[in-house]
Amino acid sequence: MSGLGELDRPATPASPGAWDERSGEWLVSKDTAPSTDARHDSGGPAVDTPAESPAPTSGTRPCPGSGRVAPRRGGAVDPVKALMHRHRELCERAVDPLEIAAGLEAHGVTDRTAARFRHRDVFSLAEEMYARVPRDGDTPPRPESAPAPRARLDWALLTLLPGALTTATVVGLRLTHGQARFLAVTAGVLAVALALRAALRRGPLSRRRGRPSSSPRGGPHPGRHRTGGWTCWLLAYAALGDGLLRAAADGGPDGLPTGTADGPWPLAAAPLLTLALACAPAAWCAHLLAVSARRRLGTSRGLDEFVASVRPLLLGILALFLCVLVLLTGACAAALGEPAAYAGTLTLGSLLLLSRLLTVHGFTHVPAVVLRAAGAAEAIALATLLAGRLPRCGFLTAPVDTLLAAWGPAGVPALACGAAALTLLIHATRILTRASAHARTDQPC
Numbered sequence: 001m002s003g004l005g006e007l008d009r010p011a012t013p014a015s016p017g018a019w020d021e022r023s024g025e026w027l028v029s030k031d032t033a034p035s036t037d038a039r040h041d042s043g044g045p046a047v048d049t050p051a052e053s054p055a056p057t058s059g060t061r062p063c064p065g066s067g068r069v070a071p072r073r074g075g076a077v078d079p080v081k082a083l084m085h086r087h088r089e090l091c092e093r094a095v096d097p098l099e100i101a102a103g104l105e106a107h108g109v110t111d112r113t114a115a116r117f118r119h120r121d122v123f124s125l126a127e128e129m130y131a132r133v134p135r136d137g138d139t140p141p142r143p144e145s146a147p148a149p150r151a152r153l154d155w156a157l158l159t160l161l162p163g164a165l166t167t168a169t170v171v172g173l174r175l176t177h178g179q180a181r182f183l184a185v186t187a188g189v190l191a192v193a194l195a196l197r198a199a200l201r202r203g204p205l206s207r208r209r210g211r212p213s214s215s216p217r218g219g220p221h222p223g224r225h226r227t228g229g230w231t232c233w234l235l236a237y238a239a240l241g242d243g244l245l246r247a248a249a250d251g252g253p254d255g256l257p258t259g260t261a262d263g264p265w266p267l268a269a270a271p272l273l274t275l276a277l278a279c280a281p282a283a284w285c286a287h288l289l290a291v292s293a294r295r296r297l298g299t300s301r302g303l304d305e306f307v308a309s310v311r312p313l314l315l316g317i318l319a320l321f322l323c324v325l326v327l328l329t330g331a332c333a334a335a336l337g338e339p340a341a342y343a344g345t346l347t348l349g350s351l352l353l354l355s356r357l358l359t360v361h362g363f364t365h366v367p368a369v370v371l372r373a374a375g376a377a378e379a380i381a382l383a384t385l386l387a388g389r390l391p392r393c394g395f396l397t398a399p400v401d402t403l404l405a406a407w408g409p410a411g412v413p414a415l416a417c418g419a420a421a422l423t424l425l426i427h428a429t430r431i432l433t434r435a436s437a438h439a440r441t442d443q444p445c
Helices: 004-008 038-042 079-086 088-093 097-106 111-115 122-131 153-175 178-201 228-255 269-277 279-299 303-336 342-360 365-387 394-407 411-431
Strands: 018-020 025-027 060-062 069-071
Touching (some): 079 088, 079 122, 097 122, 111 122, 153 178, 153 279, 228 269, 228 342, 228 365, 228 394, 269 279, 269 342, 279 303, 303 342, 342 411, 365 411
Antiparallel strands (some): 018 025, 060 069
């Protein structure tokens, strides 16, 4: 085998505790050979372990070409005990068998790997490993008894705060003029930013403690992937991008309108208000995913069964969020008297939700790359229109002009954020359906 599953093979053929293909036995070196009855050595209850090959009574075997008897390289050992030694820290800190199963799955152990240890799946193997760890007489809990994350009043109120403050800011924008408008908008933006920061640090949208950032291959990564700047750019483009894009397409920098009531170009406040109000539904969707996945983790009897049950759950939660987002988009657009930008708002909302779900579970690299790509695509679209005003550079505007002629200014953010959201959805259906993504953490929802 190759890949991560190789890490949890009990040993390689040349190492202590290896599987000898010729003799059909688990072999260890003479110095490290444990007792053949590993169940008594471990101090745990009697459990099913791989059958051990019968050893000769004398512990020796004939030496070819001579009448003497040569000692064997080693005796048969318990492969589960060797695996427990390899993952000793995981077994000691685990609070239930599910955590061991998730840890093994994160290291690439599959149901096929568990079959080499005479177990039908990883969950059965984890139950034996958990039972064989000495725990001062404590009885191991049943997997179904693991508590699911509970909803809390503090994070429920925090997720409502960004929408309330954004509503107040939009009202202040509509009722004030001149310097008072500038002060109202500045104070509102700062208040909304602080509210969003608080909402992302508490509750289901917060990153769990004890989950390291992920590397491009899905493993732990020591660094942090910051996406705050690109997220702010995507939100700013949702409010100002369409107007600026239309003005740039009409005449470039010299053709920008300068005397409108909303400033240099029209401001679309409905998408920002919709996304701010969507913080609460996003938090409840993340909470629903955590609770439901935890329950399925306790009832599934194999990794394939868990994946088959969580994948439609993830897609259903995303569909539920999109339905709520459609209602919020129509209501906010009608209240502000603006056209409903369904395509751009839905794609951006899906992108932000999927990015946050992956970040919550510790997978930060791919969301960071995808958010940067979406933001860069929108920035390049604006830059090419402005660069096309330079001499002999009109060809640069051809792709954006074609998109504007077909879909209008809303086509740019819809295409950029839609492609990014689809990429994250494909990645999430592969990553968030792992048992290791839903293992117990120290921070409850």
